[in-house]
Amino acid sequence: MKPSHTHVLDGLFAKYQTEGFYDELFEDLEKPHGHCSKLVNALDRLTPEDFRGRCSLADLTLVNQGITFTVYGNEQGIEKPFPVDLVPRVVQASDWAHVEKGLKQRVRALNLFLHDVYHEEKILRDGRIPRDLIVNAPNYRRSFKDADVPGNVYVHICGTDLIRDHDGTYRVLEDNCRTPSGVSYMLENRLLMMRVFPSLFREQRVCPIDAYPNLLLKKLRQLAPGDPTVVLLTPGIFNSAYFEHSFLAMQMGIQLVEGRDLFVEKNIVFMKTTRGPKRVDVIYRRVDDDFLDPLVFRGDSVLGVPGLVNAYRAGTVALANGIGTGVADDKSVYPYVPEMIRYYLGEEPVLEQVETFVGWKPKELEYILDHAHELVIKCANESGGYGMLMGPQASKTEVADFLVQVRANPRNYIAQPLISLSRSPCFLGDHFEGRHVDLRPYILSGPDGEIDIVPGGLTRVALRKGSYVVNSSQGGGSKDTWVLHK
Amino acid sequence: MGSPQVAMLSRHADSAYWIGRYVERSEATARMIDVHYHFGLESGEVAKALRWSSILAISGLEKEFAELYDKEDEASILQFFAFDERNPSSIKSCIRSARENARSIRDQISSEMFECANRTYLAYGPWNLERVLAESPFEFFQFVKDRTLLFQGIMNRTLMMGPTRDFVDCGRFLERADQTARILDVKYFDLLPHYSGEGVISDSEPISVGGPIDIHGWTAVLKSVGAYEAFCKSYSEGVTPKRVAEFLILSRQFPASVRHGALRVQSCLDRISNRSDSDKLKSAQIETEKLLLMLNSKNANDIIREGLHEYLEEIGERFELVGEAVYRDFLEY
Numbered sequence A: 001m002k003p004s005h006t007h008v009l010d011g012l013f014a015k016y017q018t019e020g021f022y023d024e025l026f027e028d029l030e031k032p033h034g035h036c037s038k039l040v041n042a043l044d045r046l047t048p049e050d051f052r053g054r055c056s057l058a059d060l061t062l063v064n065q066g067i068t069f070t071v072y073g074n075e076q077g078i079e080k081p082f083p084v085d086l087v088p089r090v091v092q093a094s095d096w097a098h099v100e101k102g103l104k105q106r107v108r109a110l111n112l113f114l115h116d117v118y119h120e121e122k123i124l125r126d127g128r129i130p131r132d133l134i135v136n137a138p139n140y141r142r143s144f145k146d147a148d149v150p151g152n153v154y155v156h157i158c159g160t161d162l163i164r165d166h167d168g169t170y171r172v173l174e175d176n177c178r179t180p181s182g183v184s185y186m187l188e189n190r191l192l193m194m195r196v197f198p199s200l201f202r203e204q205r206v207c208p209i210d211a212y213p214n215l216l217l218k219k220l221r222q223l224a225p226g227d228p229t230v231v232l233l234t235p236g237i238f239n240s241a242y243f244e245h246s247f248l249a250m251q252m253g254i255q256l257v258e259g260r261d262l263f264v265e266k267n268i269v270f271m272k273t274t275r276g277p278k279r280v281d282v283i284y285r286r287v288d289d290d291f292l293d294p295l296v297f298r299g300d301s302v303l304g305v306p307g308l309v310n311a312y313r314a315g316t317v318a319l320a321n322g323i324g325t326g327v328a329d330d331k332s333v334y335p336y337v338p339e340m341i342r343y344y345l346g347e348e349p350v351l352e353q354v355e356t357f358v359g360w361k362p363k364e365l366e367y368i369l370d371h372a373h374e375l376v377i378k379c380a381n382e383s384g385g386y387g388m389l390m391g392p393q394a395s396k397t398e399v400a401d402f403l404v405q406v407r408a409n410p411r412n413y414i415a416q417p418l419i420s421l422s423r424s425p426c427f428l429g430d431h432f433e434g435r436h437v438d439l440r441p442y443i444l445s446g447p448d449g450e451i452d453i454v455p456g457g458l459t460r461v462a463l464r465k466g467s468y469v470v471n472s473s474q475g476g477g478s479k480d481t482w483v484l485h486k
Numbered sequence B: 001m002g003s004p005q006v007a008m009l010s011r012h013a014d015s016a017y018w019i020g021r022y023v024e025r026s027e028a029t030a031r032m033i034d035v036h037y038h039f040g041l042e043s044g045e046v047a048k049a050l051r052w053s054s055i056l057a058i059s060g061l062e063k064e065f066a067e068l069y070d071k072e073d074e075a076s077i078l079q080f081f082a083f084d085e086r087n088p089s090s091i092k093s094c095i096r097s098a099r100e101n102a103r104s105i106r107d108q109i110s111s112e113m114f115e116c117a118n119r120t121y122l123a124y125g126p127w128n129l130e131r132v133l134a135e136s137p138f139e140f141f142q143f144v145k146d147r148t149l150l151f152q153g154i155m156n157r158t159l160m161m162g163p164t165r166d167f168v169d170c171g172r173f174l175e176r177a178d179q180t181a182r183i184l185d186v187k188y189f190d191l192l193p194h195y196s197g198e199g200v201i202s203d204s205e206p207i208s209v210g211g212p213i214d215i216h217g218w219t220a221v222l223k224s225v226g227a228y229e230a231f232c233k234s235y236s237e238g239v240t241p242k243r244v245a246e247f248l249i250l251s252r253q254f255p256a257s258v259r260h261g262a263l264r265v266q267s268c269l270d271r272i273s274n275r276s277d278s279d280k281l282k283s284a285q286i287e288t289e290k291l292l293l294m295l296n297s298k299n300a301n302d303i304i305r306e307g308l309h310e311y312l313e314e315i316g317e318r319f320e321l322v323g324e325a326v327y328r329d330f331l332e333y
Helices: A034-044 A048-065 A093-117 A131-135 A183-196 A198-202 A212-221 A242-252 A308-314 A334-345 A362-370 A396-408 B010-042 B044-049 B053-059 B062-068 B074-083 B091-104 B111-124 B129-134 B137-158 B163-196 B212-224 B228-234 B241-250 B258-272 B283-296 B300-306 B308-331
Strands: A068-070 A079-081 A084-091 A157-164 A170-176 A230-233 A255-257 A262-265 A268-273 A276-279 A282-285 A318-320 A375-379 A388-390 A413-417 A423-427 A432-440 A442-445 A451-453 A458-462 A476-483
Touching (some): A034 A198, A084 A423, A084 A432, A093 A157, A093 A170, A093 A334, A093 A451, A170 A334, A183 A198, A183 A242, A183 A458, A183 A476, A212 A230, A212 A282, A212 A442, A230 A242, A242 A255, A262 A308, A362 A396, A362 A413, B010 B074, B010 B091, B010 B137, B010 B163, B053 B062, B053 B074, B091 B111, B091 B137, B163 B212, B163 B308, B212 B241, B228 B241, B241 B258, B258 B283, B258 B308, B283 B308
Parallel strands (some): A230 A282
Antiparallel strands (some): A157 A170, A157 A432, A262 A268, A268 A276, A375 A413, A432 A458, A442 A451
C-alpha cells in the first residue's frame, strides 16, 4: 500500500491517545490506518464549534423524528433518543470479506443445528454436544420436536455480536437468534450522517446499506407461496424497540400488528380489518416465544395470539424467527458453535470465538469461582447487559454476592476472560477520546439457502470512559459503520 | 404498480380517525379562544356578549370545568382549554393524543406526518398560561393554528390516497362541522337580544342590522371558525344573523360549513366502503344520507322560522349517529 502523506494531526486529534488498545482508526499514535487517513485528516481539521454544531443538528433530528428507545423502570420521560457519536467506525474491504464469510458459515451451521435438535438429534447422539445441555436449556421447546418449517430455516434474522481484541482480531461474542434488534439504528445512523456530514462521504467509497428492508421483505415473502400477506407483530408502543418495529414495517410496506389485531380460526391466522378478516401468511414477529400464544406459553400474556402456535405447527402461517431458536444462542451452548460448524459443514470456523468457561462443568465452575475477579461472568439467557458481572471492575462484595447466585444455579452461568475491546474515537465536547466498540451485523437467511448481509452493522459504543458495556440500557450509544468498497 | 390498499386494520383506522379529530379539535379550540380573547379586548360590551362561559357551553364541558375550577374567568378558561391535561379536549391533551395516535400508526402515515405531530408536541411543552399572557396570546394561537395546518398540509402532500387518509379526513370533517354547528348555536343565543331586542327574526331582514356591536359580534362568530373573509366574498350585502347562519350551515363551498363537512364525510365513507362495488350501504353511509337530507330540505328562512336552536340540536344528534355508525361499521374489533 502506498504510504499516505504524513499530515500532522494538530487539530481535534492533537491530544488523541490510543492508550494501548487496538484502535479502529489509528495504527499508532501518529498514524491512522491507511484506509482511514482521509477521514482522520478531514475530522482533524474541524473546529470544536463546527463539530458541536453538527452534534446539535443530529440531536435535533433524532428528537424531532422520535428516533427513540424506551428505558424500563423509569416512569418519567420513558422515550429517550439513542445517543449517536458522529465519528464513523470504518471497516476495510478485506476485513469485511473475512467477517462476511465467517458469519454466513456460522448462521448456516446454527440453522442446521436447530433443525437437527428438533428432529433426528444426530449431533447429540454422536456425543458432540451433551444431550442434557440442550434438552434442559430453558429455551429448548420440546413441543416443537418434529415440527417442520419452510426451507428448514429457523433463524431468518440473526444479529451476531463481534468484538475485536487487542490485536484487532474479530471474534464472535454472541449470536442473537431470537428477536435481534438495532437494525433500524444502523439504517438511521447512515441517514443522519449523510445529513449532518455530507462532506465526509465525498472522499470515501462507503458501501450502501439501504437494501436491508428490501432483502428482509424478500426473505419473508419466500416463506409462503404466491403473493403472501406479511405482517410485523409488535408487543406495542410501550416496547423498547417500538420505533424499530414501526420503522421496519413502514420501510417494507407491511402492516404493523399487535396481538389483539389477530385471531385464529380453524388454524388459520386472520387480522381484523375495516373490510372484515384478512388472512395472514407470514409473521415477522418481534414478540418473544414466551408471549406468542397464551394457550401454549405464558397464559398471562396479553401480547400474543391464542392458537397461533398451533397454526404455525400446522404450517398455515410462517413465523420469522421460528419458535425455539433460543437454544442456539444460549450462552452455555455458544462454546459448541465451532463444533457445529465442523460437524455439519465439515469446515473449520472462519471466525474466532472468545474462550468460555461453563458453569455446568464442575472443573470449569471451580475455575470461575476461583478467578471471578479476572472474568466476565454472564447469565446464560439474559441479554441487554443485564445479569452480568465485570469481575476486574467489581468490588469484593459485588463479586461475592454474584457468586452466591452462580453457586445456586451453575448451569445458568458462563464466564469469559475480559477482552480488551478495540476502541474508536468519539467526540467529547471539544476533542476526541477512544471508547470501546463492538459490531452487530444482521444476517438474513432465506428458505432457498441464500444468505444476505448488508455490508456493515450496528456499531455500539460504551460512551462511559473505560466502560466495556455497550448496551443502550447501560449507557451505550452507536456510530455509523462504514464498510469501504474494495 | 402495486395494487391499491383497500382494507386496513381496524385499530389503525381507529387511530387515523382520532388523529383527524384531535388535530381538528386543537385547531378549532385555538381559533375560538383566540377570537374571544381578542374581541374582548376592544369593547366591554362585546366582552359581555362573548362571555367566557359560552366557550364552555360550546364544548359541552361545563360540568367538568366546574369540578376543577372556582371561577369562570379568563385565566381559568384559558388554562382549562389550552393547558389542563385533565381536560381531554384541551389543546394540550389533543396535541398529545394526536401524537400518541400518530406514534401508534407511524408505519401507516408518512414519516413527515409523524415528525410534524412529534415536533408540535415537543414545541408545545414550554408553553404555559403565564407565558401566553406575558408574551403574546396572538403568537401562541398562531403557533397552534400553524402547526395543525402544517400537519394537514403535509398529509395532503405526502399521504397516499386511501383508507388511512379517508379515516383521518372522516374524523377531521365530522369534528369540524360539529364544532361549527355548536358555535353557531351558542353564539346565536348570546347575540340575539343585541340584535332584535325581542328575540324574533323576521323573514325579510333589513339591509343594515343592529349597531356596530352586533356587527362586531357576528364578525367574531365568523372569525372563530375562520369564515369571515370567505363570508365577505359570498355576501356583499353585509353581516346579518340569517346570512351567517345560512353560510355556516348550508354553504357548499366553505370548508368549515356543516354541509361541506357532511359532504366530505360522505365521500370518505363512500371510498372506504367502496360504494361502486356494492349495493349494500353501510349504516354510516345511511346516517350521513339522513344528515344531508336534513340539510338539503330547508333554506335559511325555514330554519330560522322553525327554530335555529332546535334545528342545530338535531344536526348535532345526527352527527353523533354518524360517528356511532362509523364505529360499528369499521372500528370496533
